[in-house]
Amino acid sequence: MINKRAFSVKSGLYLIIDPSIEMHLLLQKVESALKGGVSIIQILDNFKPNTCKILIIESVVILAHRFDVPVLINQDVSYANIVDGVHFDEIPADYDSIRLAISSNSIIGITCSNNFDKIEWAVRHHLDYVSIGAVFPTNSVSDYEIVNKETISKARTYTDVPIFLAGGISLDNMKLLSDTGLDGIAVISGIMNAEDPEKSATDYKKALIDIKRKRRDLVIH
Numbered sequence: 001m002i003n004k005r006a007f008s009v010k011s012g013l014y015l016i017i018d019p020s021i022e023m024h025l026l027l028q029k030v031e032s033a034l035k036g037g038v039s040i041i042q043i044l045d046n047f048k049p050n051t052c053k054i055l056i057i058e059s060v061v062i063l064a065h066r067f068d069v070p071v072l073i074n075q076d077v078s079y080a081n082i083v084d085g086v087h088f089d090e091i092p093a094d095y096d097s098i099r100l101a102i103s104s105n106s107i108i109g110i111t112c113s114n115n116f117d118k119i120e121w122a123v124r125h126h127l128d129y130v131s132i133g134a135v136f137p138t139n140s141v142s143d144y145e146i147v148n149k150e151t152i153s154k155a156r157t158y159t160d161v162p163i164f165l166a167g168g169i170s171l172d173n174m175k176l177l178s179d180t181g182l183d184g185i186a187v188i189s190g191i192m193n194a195e196d197p198e199k200s201a202t203d204y205k206k207a208l209i210d211i212k213r214k215r216r217d218l219v220i221h
Contacts, residue, residue, distance in 0.1 A: 132165055
């Protein structure tokens with residue numbers, strides 16, 4: 001039995017997981033990543049046919065809650081009251097009905113690209129965060145556009161909700177994001193495909209902290 005609790009969105013490391021991999025391996029990787037400092041998890045809507053979705057979702061939620069980390073479901077609002085929130089790829093036509101149907105404590109976020117209308121929509125509807133991407137070329141999704149830094153900068157001045165940057169982010173190219181005002185980064189393969197997800201998550205988190213520290217030092221000086 002999952003005890004529902006209220007979470008707030010923390011800046012930091014946002015892990016996106018693919019539930020189509022074997023469940024034991026999935027949970028093993030997720031636990032390792034959580035030990036490395038992941039602050040929020042999203043389950044992609046990519047379940048294999050004939051799998052027990054609710055078992056996978058509940059297992060991830062129970063595991064993540066041990067680390068006080070919220071879990072979001074991608075798109076599928078039918079599971080919204082099992083998890084801690086929903087992440088949308090596109091603006092749902094029936095958003096007002098969805099918002100009434102799910103818990104008032106649910107975290108809601110959306111993926112945005114160069115279309116600033118989505119960011120404006122997210123702010124008007126009081127979403128908890130926005131994810132902006134792809135910021136670099138990525139193999140994790142088949143259909144994407146590269147977001148220009150002007151969009152990210154404009155979003156940062158337009159809203160103070162957490163902004164997570166996503167898409168092709170590696171430890172090598174993260175430094176190129178230091179001037180964007182990001183609050184966190186969203187990662188899939190950089191952690192889940194790593195030989196040691198805990199070490200990878202720790203390294204990403206450290207790099208993110210370093211970026212924020214340098215930005216703060218620049219402001220001070």
